[in-house]
Amino acid sequence: MDIGAVLAKYRDKPGGLIEAYHAIQKELNYIPREAVLEAARVFGVSEAQAYGVATFYSYLSVEKRGKYIIRMCESAPCHVAGADEVLKALEDTLGIKVGQTTPDGKFTLELTECVGQCQETPVITINSVPYPNMSPDKIASVLAQCT
């Protein structure tokens, strides 16, 4: 992926730094170091500020992540609907803890706050696609869709 080319698309957009980060992350699932440094140059902000922005937003990551980012919503409505059980099942199935990536680089497991699908709790998202009404027994079939 040509980071410079992606950033260039947003260069003339006022305040386009975050949009550019989203675009990079859409391709790579994270924002590599060189992208932060290049973004600072392109958008005329300091490297420290570009890094400060990248680390402020919980959906942006400066750490390498897997192909599929699974987020378990743990906000109150999902919490009472059994988010803890679903999370435990995810950890057991994937063999990783929250914040980790599977050794094959396929899955990263994260916690998230509300994803706005509270009509069918608990909810997980995989690469931002919501999977509502989750329960531990559904996990295997949902993960099987990730190829």
Next chain:
Amino acid sequence: MIRLTINGREVEVPRGSTLLEACQMHGIEIPTLCYDPDLRLAGSCRMCIVECQNRPLYLAACVAPAEEGMVIETHSPGIIEARKVILELLAARHDFSCQTCDKNGDCKFQDYCYEYGIKESRFQDGGRHIYTVDDPNPFLERDYNKCIMCTRCVRACEEITVARAINVEHRGHHAKIATAFDGYLEDSPCVFCGQCIMVCPTGALTSKVSAGKGRAFEVDRVLTTCTYCGTGCTLELNVKDDRVVGVSSNRDENWSPVNKGALCVKGRFGWDFINSPDRLTTPLIKENGEFREASWDEALDLVARRLQEVKDQYGPDSLAFFSSARVTNEENYLAQKFTRAVLGTNNVDHCARL
């Protein structure tokens, strides 16, 4: 002018004043941590909160405009309680090692904890995050265990020095002042000017060069002009037991009109030569290829006599005067005056022109 009531007293202030300015104009002390008159306002430490009649929320005096008819209380029981809680919250994340801190006695946070009676914090059950103190640069000690997140360093770096080496990274309780990727200062655009030390209200940022050599209450501050270049920055030499142990900023515009306290790495940290045994402390006269120590009177007499002889024998234009960038503007002025008026030549120049 607008009129408002502060602590039961009716006062007048110019339109456009903040409540903090209004209080300062009328001798009312308001505690501040993030406020710095030379930096963009943050309004974030909330120490300067005051109570305003008919407003449900406390107002941060540093950013709240004074308005006609306001009724303000700066030290109501509610405000005192709130300031105490804020100080305790900060105390809970702060390394209270005042006894061995270089900023002991010169620390706004310590002053307010003293004033508000904060001996310990109610909120430290869960402990605090321990930051490693590890930045190998020779000048700046960064101890974020003492940081209270006022962000004055970030703003000073951005607005005074324009190095933009540091910023706030992450968010919430995990927020921290850092360079890009939380690295060392020497790998960042930092120029080690130490403006961050100048504005830091705690012991989070201190000078490694002065560490352990003398605290504010132990030193005399001697106002002088930096000799490193012709800019003529004002600084204060910190003197303890007749030895220079550090440099501090004088931010008063009347005393420090050139730099308002801002310095560069040389001015702030490059003072150890003053006490160096290698330093010349008397004039030397060369006789038979060897230097010998001489008194100032003897040396100046010799120079005066020889200059006069050269001038008499070969004319004034046989003389030239080279001055140095490492003396003050005033001294450079005197140098050219001496050259033109006393020596009688226009052969005067300066190393900074090369």
Next chain:
Amino acid sequence: MAQEYRIVLANAGKIDPASLDDYLNAGGYKSLEKARAMAPKEVIELVRNSKLRGRGGAGFNAGMKWGFVPESAPVTYVVCNLDEGEPGTYKDRTIVENDPHLLLEGMAICAHAIRSKQGYIYCRGEYPYVVEHLNRAIAQAKQRGVLGDFDIEVRMGGGAYVCGEETALIESIEGHRGEPRFKPPFPGVAGLWGKPTVVNNVETFANLPAIIKNGAEWFASIGSPSYPGTKVFTLTGDVVNRRAFEVPTNTTIRELIFDLGGGIPNGKRFKAVQIGGTSGAFIPEHLLDTPLDFDSMRNAGVTLGTGAVFVMDETRDIVDVVTRIAKFFEHESCGKCNPCREGTFRSYELMKKINAGQATPDDVQKLTTLSKVMTKACLCGLGQAAPTPILTTLEHFRDDYQRRLLAAIS
């Protein structure tokens, strides 16, 4: 029996949201035409007289807010807040997914009133599919020319609840960390890139076409007089019908939960409802007959907020839920101001201690003192509202805390 009354969801399920023609056939963009035939001042006056108040939580009169924009300002912006970060809230998504052009038309009406040429929709990062949906609608509208010279761009948030605060939202559009600014200056005077800016919630904008079409008096006569119109509520938790309902604002909480919501499932009894999102108050049974308008709720000591309705049955552990909520605020505090950055962190610590059965009444006292200071001293609404669940549960569900403590609360 309480019934739905649909203004902003009037087209929901009736038109194809992907079709501009459907929207036009349902009378869409007629109100914009009508507004454009009026002087900007008249539009502001009409909206002010309709008493439409902001649907994002603060409940400020929308027309009055627009009136702060100086008439002489050469550049102004219209910003739509689609950050919808309050857990339990999905009303803005519901509106936009069902009727995206309604939002665009509402924004264009506002743009005419404040003479703006550029609008932004700040959509939360959790809704990338909504961003795509909106971008398609904007492209259609531009192609058809219905928006005239008003342009709208969608910006995506990055997972920061605080960006629902209007000045943090503005900072984020500018490409910065989403830290709120101090006010004044208010966005109406100095907002996006320092220019006068109106920031309104999706639901607020979505009410405008109907107000322009039917007039201020029509709107002002619906629901409660001081907060007229309808409100979209999203039901979640222990309630039979978990979906969005649009009701007149004089509907009571009880009617919403038991009539429309179908009550508590599995024959269980009601215990509490948290209204307005995770920063909202926990409401006990004896307040259920409070009408769902801003002032009635405030007079009852609770908040209307965004319209999330999180119902808990008798089996729910209030202290555990509030502990979870405290973690939310610890995670979402931006870290700018001291009382919020440190306060949310320490509140969570204390709640964990209480939840684990290790706390003393002294800890509850500390938590109460801290919470009260935060409500008054924090820089923005996040920190000011974060203690609400703690304070309201300590008030209404004190026994739940008592059972967890090592000694009695004095």
